[in-house]
Amino acid sequence: MVHDPHSLFAANALLPTGWARNVQLQWDGTGRLTQVTPNSTAAEGTPVAAGPLLPGxxxxxxxxxxxxxxxxxxxxxxxxxxxxxxxxxxxxxxxxxxxxxxxxxxxxxxxxxxxxxxxxxxxxxxxxxxxxxxxxxxxxxxxxxxxxxxxxxxxxxxxxxxxxxxxxxxxxxxxxxxxxxxxxxxxxxxxxxxxxxxxxxxxxxxxxxxxxxxxxxxxxxxxxxxxxxxxxxxxxxxxxxxxxxxxxxxxxxxxxxxxxxxxxxxxxxxxxxxxxxxxxxxxxxxxxxxxxxxxxxxxxxxxxxxxxxxxxxxxxxxxxxxxxxxxxxxxxxxxxxxxxxxxxxxxxxxxxxxxxxxxxxxxxxxxxxxxxxxxxxxxxxxARPVAGLAVGQQADMVALDAEHVALRELPADSMLSAHVFGSHRTSAIHSLWTAGRQRVAAGRHALHEGAAQAFVAARSATIQPD
Structure with a gap:
């Protein structure tokens, strides 16, 4: 099955008005949300968020x-x-x-x-x-x-x-x-x-x-x-x-x-x-x-x-x-x-x-x-259109991991509470998108290893005396 790169389905999503169930999201080629529809059914080919979906x-x-x-x-x-x-x-x-x-x-x-x-x-x-x-x-x-x-x-x-x-x-x-x-x-x-x-x-x-x-x-x-x-x-x-x-x-x-x-x-x-x-x-x-x-x-x-x-x-x-x-x-x-x-x-x-x-x-x-x-x-x-999961805003989104031990089998709002107050606070993040492009998968960014090595080298150089 071919996945639609401009869509996502979330069983639970935190919209500007509060929590909503079964939310279908779509965005255009610029990464702007064009559809945020609660009480939907996942369209064929739509990826499904790993857990509650939050605004970035x-x-x-x-x-x-x-x-x-x-x-x-x-x-x-x-x-x-x-x-x-x-x-x-x-x-x-x-x-x-x-x-x-x-x-x-x-x-x-x-x-x-x-x-x-x-x-x-x-x-x-x-x-x-x-x-x-x-x-x-x-x-x-x-x-x-x-x-x-x-x-x-x-x-x-x-x-x-x-x-x-x-x-x-x-x-x-x-x-x-x-x-x-x-x-x-x-x-x-x-x-x-x-x-x-x-x-x-x-x-x-x-x-x-x-x-x-x-x-x-x-x-x-x-x-x-x-x-x-x-x-x-x-x-x-x-x-x-x-x-x-x-x-x-x-x-x-x-x-x-x-x-x-x-x-x-x-x-x-x-x-x-x-x-x-x-x-x-x-x-x-x-x-x-x-x-x-x-x-x-x-x-x-x-x-x-x-x-x-x-x-x-x-x-x-x-x-x-x-x-x-x-x-x-x-x-x-x-x-x-x-x-x-x-x-x-x-x-x-x-x-x-x-x-x-x-x-x-x-x-x-x-x-x-x-x-x-x-x-x-x-x-x-x-001063950017990043005010939440709403039509016209950017598709900046974070999916929590519903299988994380601190979150598992909790209601969505309690999962967010557990993420903030009961987990290691990054460990429960599964995926992240900016402008509709996935940047983090299974908790890791594609540049993680290379960027970390370059950072360590730069830090070492800057803390050494001249």
Whole structure:
């Protein structure tokens, strides 16, 4: 029997409205879903999913190069270690990355993401120049490494070149460790013009946006001019920014402006649904309300925020104000979509001493509620049609393994719960598709072995002293 390469049948599928039975899915040659029909009978030649079918998870915040030093900063470097002492170690590593290293690291990372249930990534890319801080002959060299890595792995990408100009509030000059990051605003806009056709060449699998790094790294005039320039290039392009991640950042912003970071941003920028506020950990109730009502997405990175000791985002307060949110793996101490959801829920339980905090009235199974919300918010942040299993969206899908010991003989919604809270969180993933193309089968990506070997070689080269 010849299988239809543009169709799939699932006995159970998580649609944007909730769980549905006997769902027939079809998509066109571009990977867009043209049919999602519950209560169907599998058409002849239609492949059948190995278990419950989930929407692919967008990863809304990634620094790809940092995957190569995950686990290598877990020792005390200061009397009291913090984000800031970790950052010093990160700068040392970033200084050694070559284009070849970056492409190998990113390719392996994106393979890992696909095997872990992520189907797209927002790449917050701030290593721009050579190891001496000079631009490459082709100023888009490192950005192109990331685009090639995403294309090779088959993951959708929203490329977010980072504008980085100062080392602190008030226009403090950058220091040596930041030399590879620095661009003028005009230079950044030139880069975006160079990258736009390269992203367009990958069709719906690539999108271009902008990431002003943070308020401490981008002065007000530059922030305004960069966002205006991006809007002139593409009025719907996404804007991502680190904000209010650390209490010291909040204190320094108050000392500089008399306002807290989110408060300042709401008062001085046209924050709307194009924006993703990454971390936004330290906000007042008024800031939670204002930021949520702006339509911006909160980019929560639970494993990195825990690893760096950032603090805990108050998700119930955000949701009460109608806020959208998604998850990212950021520094990649953990590359696992379900693990981020688990850590997010557990952090809320620890802070509130309650259980099933992020369940909703419509979806009392907390894993179901979180998955649907994170997919919606992640798609908005990515500015790509990856908002779930619905007509017009990409066929980005994950099939769980119904025979996995943690899932076997459970109802579909309980299988998802067991995947998030009761398995090894990647072990129960059987198959994955992006834009209708199968990238993972029986838990493995076709590039797994080769990409892993190249990653190990690149990591070994970058952690050796010069």
């Amino acid at each position: 998870m967008p990863n809304l915040h990634s620094h790809a190069f940092q995957r190569a030093f995950a686990g290598l900063t877990e020792y005390r470097a200061a009397a009291q270690d913090s984000f800031w002492s970790w950052r010093t170690l990160m700068y040392r590593f970033a200084a050694r990355i070559t284009p070849e290293h970056l492409e190998a690291i990113a390719t392996w990372l994106y393979v890992e993401m696909l095997e872990a249930g992520y189907t797209s990534v927002c790449e917050f890319h701030y290593v721009h120049h050579d190891r001496g801080g000079q631009p490459y002959a082709d100023d888009a060299t490192l950005s192109q490494c990331l685009l090639r890595a995403a294309q090779a792995a088959g993951i959708g990408i929203t490329l977010l070149p980072v504008l980085y100009q100062t080392s602190g509030f008030g226009g403090k000059p950058p220091h040596e460790g930041q030399a590879r990051f620095i661009r003028s605003t005009d230079n950044m806009l030139d880069l975006l013009q160079r990258l736009q056709p390269l992203c367009a060449a990958q069709g719906a699998q690539a999108r271009l946006g902008l990431a002003p790094h943070s308020l401490r790294a981008v002065p007000p005039d530059s922030l305004r001019a960069a966002v205006q320039g991006l809007s002139a290039l593409d009025a719907s392009a996404p804007v991502h920014i680190h904000i209010a991640e650390q209490t010291q950042e909040v204190d320094d912003c108050v000392a500089w402006s008399g306002q807290r970071p989110v408060q300042w941003l709401m008062n001085h920028a046209d924050v709307n649904a194009r924006w993703c506020l990454v971390h936004a950990t330290h906000m007042t109730p008024e800031e939670y309300t204002a930021a949520a009502r702006s339509g911006a997405v909160a980019g929560i990175c639970p494993s990195t925020e825990a690893n760096l000791g950032d603090g805990i985002f108050d998700m119930p307060q955000w949701l009460a104000a109608g806020g959208a949110w998604g998850v990212g793996s950021d520094s990649h101490a953990c590359v696992n979509a379900a693990e981020e959801l688990m850590l997010l829920e557990y952090s809320q339980r620890l802070s509130r001493r309650q259980r099933n905090v992020l369940a909703s009235a419509d979806h009392p199974q907390v894993a179901t509620a979180m998955t649907l919300q994170a997919v919606q918010g992640g798609a908005q942040a990515a």
